[in-house]
Amino acid sequence: MRPARHAPFTPICDHTERPVAAFDRLDGMQRARNLIVCEHCDSVYRRRHLARGEVADCVVCGAVLERHQWLGVDAQFALIFAALIVFVIANVSPIVTLGLSGMKAATTLWGAVIAMWNDGAQIVAFLSAMTLFFFPLGQILIFGWVLWFARKGIRAPGFPLAMSALVRVKPWSMIEVFMLGTLVAVVKAHTYFDVVPGPGIWAFGFLTLLVTVFSSLDPRELWDMTAEAKA
Amino acid sequence: MSTPPRAIDLGMMACHVCRQVTAYTEDRHAHCPRCGNTLHARKHASVSRAWALLVAAAIFYIPANVFPIMRTQSISSKDDNTILSGILELWRAGSPGLAVIVFTASIIVPVLKFLIMGFLLVTVQRSSGMVARQRARLYRFVELVGYWSMLDVFVVAILSALVHFKILSRVEPLPGVVYFGIVVVLTMLSAMSFDPRLIWDNRKSQ
Numbered sequence: 001m002r003p004a005r006h007a008p009f010t011p012i013c014d015h016t017e018r019p020v021a022a023f024d025r026l027d028g029m030q031r032a033r034n035l036i037v038c039e040h041c042d043s044v045y046r047r048r049h050l051a052r053g054e055v056a057d058c059v060v061c062g063a064v065l066e067r068h069q070w071l072g073v074d075a076q077f078a079l080i081f082a083a084l085i086v087f088v089i090a091n092v093s094p095i096v097t098l099g100l101s102g103m104k105a106a107t108t109l110w111g112a113v114i115a116m117w118n119d120g121a122q123i124v125a126f127l128s129a130m131t132l133f134f135f136p137l138g139q140i141l142i143f144g145w146v147l148w149f150a151r152k153g154i155r156a157p158g159f160p161l162a163m164s165a166l167v168r169v170k171p172w173s174m175i176e177v178f179m180l181g182t183l184v185a186v187v188k189a190h191t192y193f194d195v196v197p198g199p200g201i202w203a204f205g206f207l208t209l210l211v212t213v214f215s216s217l218d219p220r221e222l223w224d225m226t227a228e229a230k231a
Numbered sequence: 232m233s234t235p236p237r238a239i240d241l242g243m244m245a246c247h248v249c250r251q252v253t254a255y256t257e258d259r260h261a262h263c264p265r266c267g268n269t270l271h272a273r274k275h276a277s278v279s280r281a282w283a284l285l286v287a288a289a290i291f292y293i294p295a296n297v298f299p300i301m302r303t304q305s306i307s308s309k310d311d312n313t314i315l316s317g318i319l320e321l322w323r324a325g326s327p328g329l330a331v332i333v334f335t336a337s338i339i340v341p342v343l344k345f346l347i348m349g350f351l352l353v354t355v356q357r358s359s360g361m362v363a364r365q366r367a368r369l370y371r372f373v374e375l376v377g378y379w380s381m382l383d384v385f386v387v388a389i390l391s392a393l394v395h396f397k398i399l400s401r402v403e404p405l406p407g408v409v410y411f412g413i414v415v416v417l418t419m420l421s422a423m424s425f426d427p428r429l430i431w432d433n434r435k436s437q
């Protein structure tokens with residue numbers, strides 16, 4: 001990927017003379033839309049159009065300001081829908097099956113959650129249920145909800161709440177870690193048991209891939225791409 | 232290229248949730264005109280919150296490592312493993328690659344998080360202007376790798392669910408894994424409470 005730079009923002013009024021007043025003028029909101037503030041160091045930039053594959057980095061602290069959104073709203077919706085299907089498969093089918101002298105044992109994600117709950121590790125059961133089930137599912141459903149309406153260029157009912165939820169939930173979704181954890185568990189169990197990977201492990205693998213694609217998308221772009229439904 | 236101005240110097244601030252740029256306000260109850268979340272130029276009580284959560288995490292880190300996280304039971308033997316002994320077993324069982332991954336996620340990452348967060352908090356409190364760009368990079372690193380420490384917790388969860396062959400063979404979670412899960416959540420919360428903008432605020436040198 002070629003790194004791109006945003007043109008540094010030039011102050012609205014020259015120098016230090018009461019910039020707030022200038023900002024508050026009628027055209028303030030319009031100007032504000034063209035501005036982007038680095039979330040990590042507070043530097044202000046004028047946004048510029050990004051070409052395919054470009055990523056704008058902050059020149060001060062090096063954090064990513066924004067990425068080119070390489071998928072349109074329709075494609076994003078398709079991807080979310082795919083993720084929902086894969087998520088369902090990942091949750092209903094066994095992840096791995098163990099064999100020990102004729103006996104068999106299989107588990108799903110919820111099997112793991114219930115096992116932890118029953119064996120006295122309720123906190124871990126709760127954490128696993130949230131980070132592996134409720135947060136990822138919530139992310140998929142909420143993103144799907146706003147995208148469904150965004151395809152028509154309008155904001156879904158509850159749009160501000162949904163957008164805030166997406167931003168807040170994002171760091172707590174841990175599908176990728178679970179995927180790696182499953183692999184480690186398989187290798188550990190392999191020493192004593194016959195291990196047969198189930199369809200669930202493939203589904204989780206595919207879901208990990210989709211999650212990676214999603215993390216390159218910024219749902220906050222939708223604020224600029226949609227308008228109030230009332231208008 | 233000249234250094235871009237900072238929002239706070241221009242009398243602006245950006246919503247922490249939706250990034251909408253608004254005029255600066257001291258009002259604690261001001262709301263973002265676009266998404267409705269509370270506006271604040273800097274995260275509230277960032278340093279003290281981050282410290283509190285970090286210290287709490289460090290305290291829980293001791294039982295997380297001392298207590299065993301998992302019990303493997305068969306007819307003839309009972310074997311309790313701590314995080315470290317589990318890694319050693321994985322190494323001896325012939326998967327050194329995975330042992331390195333688990334060691335990185337369970338030992339190196341949490342320790343690095345304690346060190347880096349402590350370093351960031353101390354330098355911010357001293358208004359140090361030293362290596363700001365590198366510190367910003369360290370913070371992004373902590374945010375990026377933080378949640379991978381949950382690896383061992385999930386491994387125990389899957390094994391406990393799978394290995395359930397009555398008296399023949401069983402795997403059970405032990406208290407260590409609960410403490411470890413708490414450590415990961417607390418360090419993540421600590422990193423989220425920290426406001427990286429503080430690295431660039433009131434630097435003495437420069």
